[in-house]
Amino acid sequence: xxxxxxxxxxRDFKMNLTNGYLLITVAVALLYMLVVxxxxxxxxxxxxxxxxxxxTTEQTMANYAQSFGEEQAVxxxxxxxxxxxxxxxxxxxGLILTxxxxxPQVRLVFQAAQGEQxxxxxxxxxxxxxxxxxxxxxxxxxxxxxxxxxxxxxxIPFNKGLVTVLLYSDPVMIGLLFVxxxxxxxxxxxxxxxxxxxxxxxxxxVLAKAVSLGLLALLFTLILVPFTVGSxxxxxxxxxxVFMGSILSSLVGTLLASFYxxxxxxxxxxxxxxxxxxxxxxxxxxxxxxxxxxxxxxxYSMLFGMKEALFPSGNxxxxxxxxxxxxxxxxxxLAVSSLALDRQFVRR
Amino acid sequence: MIHVRELYHSYGHNDTYQVKNVSFDITRGxxxxxxxxxxxxxxxxxxxxxxxxxxxxxxxxxxGQDMGxxxxxxxxxIGVAFEQANLYGKLTGxxxxxxxxxxxxxxxxxxxxLLIRLDLEEAANKRVSTYSKxxxxxxxxxxxxxxxxxxxxxxxxxxxxxxxxxxxxxxxIREKQTEGVTIFLTTHDxxxxxxxxxxxxxxxxxxxxxxxxxxxxxxxxGERTLLIENRVNGHIESLxxxxxxxxxxxxxxxxxxxGSVETVHSQEATLEAVFIALTGRGLD
Numbered sequence: 001x002x003x004x005x006x007x008x009x010x011r012d013f014k015m016n017l018t019n020g021y022l023l024i025t026v027a028v029a030l031l032y033m034l035v036v037x038x039x040x041x042x043x044x045x046x047x048x049x050x051x052x053x054x055x056t057t058e059q060t061m062a063n064y065a066q067s068f069g070e071e072q073a074v075x076x077x078x079x080x081x082x083x084x085x086x087x088x089x090x091x092x093x094g095l096i097l098t099x100x101x102x103x104p105q106v107r108l109v110f111q112a113a114q115g116e117q118x119x120x121x122x123x124x125x126x127x128x129x130x131x132x133x134x135x136x137x138x139x140x141x142x143x144x145x146x147x148x149x150x151x152x153x154x155x156i157p158f159n160k161g162l163v164t165v166l167l168y169s170d171p172v173m174i175g176l177l178f179v180x181x182x183x184x185x186x187x188x189x190x191x192x193x194x195x196x197x198x199x200x201x202x203x204x205x206v207l208a209k210a211v212s213l214g215l216l217a218l219l220f221t222l223i224l225v226p227f228t229v230g231s232x233x234x235x236x237x238x239x240x241x242v243f244m245g246s247i248l249s250s251l252v253g254t255l256l257a258s259f260y261x262x263x264x265x266x267x268x269x270x271x272x273x274x275x276x277x278x279x280x281x282x283x284x285x286x287x288x289x290x291x292x293x294x295x296x297x298x299x300y301s302m303l304f305g306m307k308e309a310l311f312p313s314g315n316x317x318x319x320x321x322x323x324x325x326x327x328x329x330x331x332x333x334l335a336v337s338s339l340a341l342d343r344q345f346v347r348r
Numbered sequence: 349m350i351h352v353r354e355l356y357h358s359y360g361h362n363d364t365y366q367v368k369n370v371s372f373d374i375t376r377g378x379x380x381x382x383x384x385x386x387x388x389x390x391x392x393x394x395x396x397x398x399x400x401x402x403x404x405x406x407x408x409x410x411x412g413q414d415m416g417x418x419x420x421x422x423x424x425x426i427g428v429a430f431e432q433a434n435l436y437g438k439l440t441g442x443x444x445x446x447x448x449x450x451x452x453x454x455x456x457x458x459x460x461x462l463l464i465r466l467d468l469e470e471a472a473n474k475r476v477s478t479y480s481k482x483x484x485x486x487x488x489x490x491x492x493x494x495x496x497x498x499x500x501x502x503x504x505x506x507x508x509x510x511x512x513x514x515x516x517x518x519x520x521i522r523e524k525q526t527e528g529v530t531i532f533l534t535t536h537d538x539x540x541x542x543x544x545x546x547x548x549x550x551x552x553x554x555x556x557x558x559x560x561x562x563x564x565x566x567x568x569x570g571e572r573t574l575l576i577e578n579r580v581n582g583h584i585e586s587l588x589x590x591x592x593x594x595x596x597x598x599x600x601x602x603x604x605x606x607g608s609v610e611t612v613h614s615q616e617a618t619l620e621a622v623f624i625a626l627t628g629r630g631l632d
Contacts, residue, residue, distance in 0.1 A: 007450030011439070018438040190434035194491070197398050197428040198451040199420045 004200050008208030012182070016212055019185075021178055025171065025216045029223035032166050036159050036228040048122065049074065049092040051082045056097050056104050060133055086111065090286075093122050106136050156311050163228050164307045165281060167238075168299075171217035172245040173274050176253035178213055180266050183257045183341075203338035210250035210334075217246035229310055237319045238309035244326040245302045249277070251333035258340040280304075301325045349499060349530040350374035350397070355406035357392050366392050368554040370406070374547075376498075379521065379531040381545035381562075383538065383623065389554040390534045391431075394501055397532070398428055411498050424454045427497030431504040431534075433484035437477035441468055441487050444476060445494060452495040462490040467516065481508040489517060493524070500524060503534045518544060538619040548619065552627040562619055569625050570617030577611040578603055584610065 016022050050073040054061035065075040076082045082094045086109065094109030108126070110119055130136040186192050195205060221242045225233055256273060260266040280300040283290040284307065294300060305322020308315055350373065357367040367389045374380045384390050395401040397408050399418050408415040413422040435444050445459030463472045466486040471479060476487065485508055492500060505521065506514040521544055525531060535541055541548050542562045549559040558565060572591040577584055589596035603609050617625070 004451050007447055010450075011436070011443075011447045014439060014443065015436070189437060190430065190432050191436055193400060193430065194428075194434040194448070194488075195451070196400055197423055197426060198448060199423045199453055200451045201420065 001201075001204065005204050005208055008200070008204060009211055012209050012212035013215065015182065016216060019182070021213075021216060022219075025220050026223065028170060029220040032170070033224050033227045036162055036166070036224070049089060051076050051085050051092055051094045053077070053079055053082045053094070053096045056099055061095075061097055064129065064133065082109070095126070103136055103140065104134055106130060106134075106140065160229050160311070163225060164303070164310055165284060166224065167221060167242055167306060167310075168245070168281065168303050169278060171220035172242060172302075173249050173277060175210070175213040175217065175246045175249040176256070176274055176277075177270055178216075179209055179250040179253040180257040180260075180270060181263055182209055183254065184261075184263050184266070187261075201338075202342040203334060206251070206254050206338045206341060207334060210247045210254070213250045214243045214246040217242050225310070232312065234309040234312055234319070237316075237323075238306060241302060241305050241309060241319070241322055241326065244323065244330055245299070245306075247330050248298075248302075248326060248333060251330065251337045252277070254337040255333065255340050258337070258343075298325070298329055349376045349378075349411060350380075350532065351407070351409040352393075352397065353407040355393065355396060355403075355408065357389075357396055357401065357404050359392075361404075366554050367396070370551070370554075370556055372549055372556065372559060374530055374532065376530050377525060377528045378546045379525055379533055379544050381541040381548035382532065382534045382551060383536060383541055383548050383619070384551035385536055388551045390536075390551055391503070392554075393551070394503065394532070394534055398426065398501055399423075421453065424452055424495055425498045426501070427492035427495060427499070428501040429489045429492035429503060429505060431507060433481075433488040435476045435484055435487060435491075438475060440473050441476055441479070441483075442472040444487065445491055448491050449494050454495055456494045457496060459490075459494065462493060463487075465520070466490050467513070482510060482513050485509060486513060486517065489520070498529060500529050500531045501534070502531060504537070505533065505535075506537065506540055538623070542619055550623055550626060552623075557626045558622070565619065565622050566616040569622040571615055573615040574600065575611075575613040575615055576600065576603065576609055579608050579610055588615065 050065075052061050052065045052073060053076050061075065065073045074085070076085060079096060082096065086092050086094055090111055092111065096107040096109065098105045098107070108119075108122065110122075127137075192205075196202075218239055221239060225235075225238065252273060253270070256270060257266055260269075277299050280294060280297050280303045283294055283300070284303055301318070301322040302325065305319045308318040308322075352373070353371050355367055355370040356365050358365045370389070370393055372380070382390050382393065392401065396403055397410065397415065399415055399422075403416045410422060411425045413419060413425075415422075436447070439447070441463060442459055445462065449456040449459055460469070460472065463469050466489065468483060468486055468490065471483060476484060479487065485505070489502070489505060492502070502521070506517055509517060518540070521531060521533075531544075533541070533545060545562060547559065547561050548565065550557045560568070574589050574591065576587050576589060578587065579585075589600050591597065
């Protein structure tokens with residue numbers, strides 16, 4: 001069995017080479033690496049909405065807030081309200097004034113994801129106003145950060161954060177289209193028929209293709225990640241998740257391909273399935289949106305496992321759950337897709 | 349070596365059968381020809397026998413293996429060369445053979461040795477997509493021989509080959525027969541069948557209409573006449589004499605005694621003529 005798997009894997013890797021899949025993978029990885037490093041900024045926006053809570057008797061801040069306009073500054077009437085509003089708007093900053101002796105106490109609240117750059121900018125822009133109003137110096141302002149999500153240990157620069165999504169959407173999900181193209185070419189050539197009159201099993205045939213594409217996904221990862229995110233990455237966990245995720249995508253592609261006769265028929269449903277598998281990406285960009293049904297999505301734990309592997313926050317259980325979910329899904333999908341291919345694709 | 353009993357197959361899973369009540373036995377070392385026109389049920393029968401189509405009704409046994417309950421180890425004993433070569437066009441000829449050799453659980457023949465035997469050594473490292481149809485056909489035949497099969501299924505093995513390559517392939521088939529390989533040869537080429545097969549079965553509309561050695565079929569369905577070329581006054585005269593008629597027998601004897609007979613040809617039927625006589629249609 002291992003010998004058959006090995007020769008099938010060698011054949012599929014040669015096919016990936018001759019089909020140009022290897023070249024495409026390397027070229028896209030290099031392109032993404034350059035885009036992430038040199039084209040995408042670390043911070044997408046440096047302007048943030050200011051929520052002001054003035055607990056002093058003078059209420060001087062009300063006038064101050066009005067001078068900004070509602071788009072930029074909003075006056076609130078309690079610390080709880082300020083926290084709730086900040087939770088809804090990740091691109092926001094809080095300013096709290098309380099009575100002090102002789103000067104009011106000033107506290108700035110930042111989001112966990114806001115980096116040093118935006119904090120310095122906000123402090124600089126508020127300093128002159130606070131000095132004019134209260135005579136408060138920048139050094140007197142207390143700065144605190146609010147943990148929006150427990151998984152954040154430190155802010156992830158926007159461009160590096162993009163790497164998770166690139167890994168998730170390209171080498172992992174693209175396997176679905178690649179594998180279908182391989183099946184349709186082989187079906188046209190009739191090579192599947194020749195394989196079926198050997199001792200080789202259909203599941204070995206399916207697995208070899210998925211593994212060969214999984215290896216391409218690993219190559220993609222090893223080109224993109226070291227030159228973008230760099231050190232501090234849990235590579236063992238990341239490569240495991242990427243490899244298993246790519247296999248899952250290929251197996252889903254195999255199952256889907258078994259219902260169609262050519263790539264033209266397959267394309268539209270294939271893209272729909274990719275969109276479905278990409279749904280957890282919403283939670284990645286909008287962490288406050290992660291309803292229970294999205295958490296149950298088959299690739300949710302994979303995406304956040306990859307994020308934890310790329311940007312470790314001390315929560316390895318996210319990786320473990322991602323690996324276990326993928327392992328279970330890979331086994332189930334290997335059985336289902338092999339059965340479907342055997343019955344509906346090969347013997348048609 | 350091969351036993352087929354009351355085989356039926358319906359693609360629509362209804363009462364319209366593409367293969368109907370097909371039965372035959374093939375002994376070890378025999379070349380068995382399965383003759384019929386396109387759509388007669390040849391390929392369907394072969395697909396059922398090789399496990400490419402599920403066995404719906406009937407019984408098929410290959411080398412002791414019931415093909416209704418396939419243990420995939422049986423494929424270590426079988427070689428199949430399809431009419432369409434079914435090769436990886438982007439791999440070389442050698443890579444195609446090396447891949448398939450690795451799938452068997454039994455000792456295999458060196459792929460390069462097979463390529464040399466089939467005059468493909470110069471193309472060994474070229475992509476199969478650059479091969480001519482004849483070269484692809486020979487490569488597919490080489491692939492079917494990799495595992496030293498006990499049973500060989502050949503579908504139109506000389507189709508698309510030039511006369512020299514066809515002769516080489518036929519020699520190879522005879523060589524395999526002398527080694528004890530049982531060969532199931534599907535074809536609609538009566539010359540190939542006559543030349544190679546110990547027995548042939550004619551299949552028409554899914555049913556076997558005749559099964560015997562080519563010689564017996566030709567004798568049974570042909571006429572017992574002789575075509576004589578006789579020299580008379582320096583000119584060649586052709587005449588047909590019936591061996592069943594006393595006058596014709598006496599005439600032949602007289603010609604022989606006179607020593608004027610130049611050629612004698614028996615007038616038995618061709619296999620194609622037998623097929624037409626049995627089915628009312630040709631093999632093409």
